[in-house]
Amino acid sequence: MKNHYDAVILGGGIGGLSAAALLSHGGMKILLLERNEFLGGRCSSYEKQGFVIDSFIHMFGRCEKGPYGEVMKRTKSEGEIKFWHPTRENPFVLFKDGRKFLSPMTAGLTREEIERIYRDAFGATDADIASLRKMNDTIEQMKYADTFELDDTPMSAFLKRFPMNRELVAYINQQVICLAVANLKEASAGELIRMLAFCHNEDNVGYPMGGCRAIPEGLARIARKHGAEIRSGARVEKIEIAKNRVTGVTLKDGSTFSAPLFISNIGVKETVLNFIDPSAVDSSYRDHVENLSCGKLAGVGLMAIHLALDKPFIPDSVAFSFPKDPNISSLASVLMEFVFQDQIPPTTDPMNLSLLPVASNMDPALAPKGKQLVHLPGMAPLESTHWKDWVNYHVDYLETLYPGLKKHILWYDFGSTSMINHHSGRLQPDIIGLAQIIGQVGKNRPPLKSPYENLYFVGSDNGSDNIGTELAAESALRLADLILKKH
Numbered sequence: 001m002k003n004h005y006d007a008v009i010l011g012g013g014i015g016g017l018s019a020a021a022l023l024s025h026g027g028m029k030i031l032l033l034e035r036n037e038f039l040g041g042r043c044s045s046y047e048k049q050g051f052v053i054d055s056f057i058h059m060f061g062r063c064e065k066g067p068y069g070e071v072m073k074r075t076k077s078e079g080e081i082k083f084w085h086p087t088r089e090n091p092f093v094l095f096k097d098g099r100k101f102l103s104p105m106t107a108g109l110t111r112e113e114i115e116r117i118y119r120d121a122f123g124a125t126d127a128d129i130a131s132l133r134k135m136n137d138t139i140e141q142m143k144y145a146d147t148f149e150l151d152d153t154p155m156s157a158f159l160k161r162f163p164m165n166r167e168l169v170a171y172i173n174q175q176v177i178c179l180a181v182a183n184l185k186e187a188s189a190g191e192l193i194r195m196l197a198f199c200h201n202e203d204n205v206g207y208p209m210g211g212c213r214a215i216p217e218g219l220a221r222i223a224r225k226h227g228a229e230i231r232s233g234a235r236v237e238k239i240e241i242a243k244n245r246v247t248g249v250t251l252k253d254g255s256t257f258s259a260p261l262f263i264s265n266i267g268v269k270e271t272v273l274n275f276i277d278p279s280a281v282d283s284s285y286r287d288h289v290e291n292l293s294c295g296k297l298a299g300v301g302l303m304a305i306h307l308a309l310d311k312p313f314i315p316d317s318v319a320f321s322f323p324k325d326p327n328i329s330s331l332a333s334v335l336m337e338f339v340f341q342d343q344i345p346p347t348t349d350p351m352n353l354s355l356l357p358v359a360s361n362m363d364p365a366l367a368p369k370g371k372q373l374v375h376l377p378g379m380a381p382l383e384s385t386h387w388k389d390w391v392n393y394h395v396d397y398l399e400t401l402y403p404g405l406k407k408h409i410l411w412y413d414f415g416s417t418s419m420i421n422h423h424s425g426r427l428q429p430d431i432i433g434l435a436q437i438i439g440q441v442g443k444n445r446p447p448l449k450s451p452y453e454n455l456y457f458v459g460s461d462n463g464s465d466n467i468g469t470e471l472a473a474e475s476a477l478r479l480a481d482l483i484l485k486k487h
């Protein structure tokens with residue numbers, strides 16, 4: 001065993017890399033072991049024919065003003081990761097009933113402008129607008145400490161306090177699903193309010209220049225600058241425990257590493273259930289871990305289609321579209337009839353596109369000169385023998401929003417839900433991690449410290465108040481506080 005590290009981090013997702021950056025900056029000698037040949041886990045990109053393609057489809061809620069900004073500030077690396085933000089000149093757009101509007105998420109819009117969009121796109125009345133205003137005031141002005149009182153309140157119950165027309169409610173639902181990947185009955189109102197308050201008050205949604213991989217690469221540069229050793233292709237197979245302490249980790253190639261501290265970024269459930277000998281896991285802790293949940297929506301299949309176009313055809317940088325049926329009954333029927341049973345997709349009424357990042361309109365370097373890169377998400381079975389039909393189903397829908405687009409497709413790539421496991425190594429292909437649902441947020445969020453003396457967790461499973469990758473980075477900030485104080 002090699003013994004000269006202060007801490008070994010298992011996994012090079014956003015959580016592990018943020019921890020490596022912060023702890024190595026704090027003077028610790030860090031070794032990070034990542035099983036894939038690339039860094040970033042679920043937040044990564046690859047290259048194909050001059051295009052830089054995100055493995056999955058991401059937008060980022062807080063960027064420089066949130067956990068990424070804080071990691072860069074604390075490590076004196078401001079500007080190491082740069083973000084694009086929507087502006088009036090290059091806004092987000094919203095498709096509703098075939099019409100295109102400015103999206104209320106575009107930065108810098110006044111409340112009056114946002115309310116005009118709700119009136120025009122969703123038929124909001126004065127009463128709806130008054131209710132919406134009251135809801136936004138409540139979210140934006142609630143004291144942080146008071147939000148925790150709503151941790152056990154379902155988001156659906158919180159929303160009922162602000163009666164609005166069906167379409168507005170459905171639009172808010174869609175946003176909540178995008179933020180937390182949890183349905184409104186499971187999602188915790190307290191946690192959602194904290195997440196939404198940051199987004200509303202900071203108004204800083206964005207996308208990394210260089211694509212998703214720019215974030216793990218930037219974090220790795222910071223860590224390496226401060227002496228961290230980062231090894232890819234290093235798959236951990238076993239975490240050895242003796243007398244309630246981790247004594248070392250063994251890799252697939254048989255090599256072993258020891259250190260006074262171990263930090264796992266490979267998921268709470270995965271770490272405990274897959275890597276530690278069952279005889280070293282207390283049965284009540286194992287039961288607790290087994291019951292942690294990624295939420296009901298974690299099992300729903302998605303696909304990420306990446307379209308290489310022969311010219312910049314779509315003028316918008318990010319488009320959202322809104323389902324025709326605000327009760328999403330047609331979405332449910334698509335799920336029941338087609339997605340879950342792996343039938344070929346329906347030929348009518350495709351409508352489930354929620355977010356369309358046109359990556360090369362945000363950063364032109366992501367496509368060769370004169371070409372365009374578009375990321376198109378859609379529902380799909382977990383596994384299918386009809387992938388081409390599913391791609392066509394979603395592309396046909398995009399064609400209705402941007403007629404003529406299909407003629408310009410040079411080629412496409414796609415990732416299915418099962419690809420998530422390849423990137424994360426998790427037990428199931430979940431999107432965010434342990435869900436921000438009632439019973440798993442605030443004081444009930446899985447803690448950073450495991451019951452083993454020198455084993456900590458980092459990653460979205462343990463983060464709070466943020467969305468996806470920023471959840472993972474947030475957990476690293478608190479972990480660094482905890483560890484550096486002792487170190």
Ligand SMILES: Cc1cc2nc3c(=O)[nH]c(=O)nc-3n(C[C@H](O)[C@H](O)[C@H](O)COP(=O)(O)OP(=O)(O)OC[C@H]3O[C@@H](n4cnc5c(N)ncnc54)[C@H](O)[C@@H]3O)c2cc1C
Pocket residue numbers: 010011012013014015016033034035036039040041042043056057058059060061234235236237265266302304420422423424425426430431432433458459460461467468469470471472
């Ligand atoms: C389709 C999709 C869309 C998403 N959209 C967004 C979005 O718009 N905005 C957003 O912020 N977030 C989004 N997310 C969520 C976000 O990507 C994750 O929450 C976040 O990246 C999780 O980071 P992490 O560090 O916790 O874990 P992971 O990214 O899962 O990283 C874990 C790392 O551990 C490594 N590992 C696993 N097992 C081993 C082992 N045995 N040995 C060594 N290494 C190992 C993995 O290879 C991986 O690199 C999305 C995710 C998906 C899949």
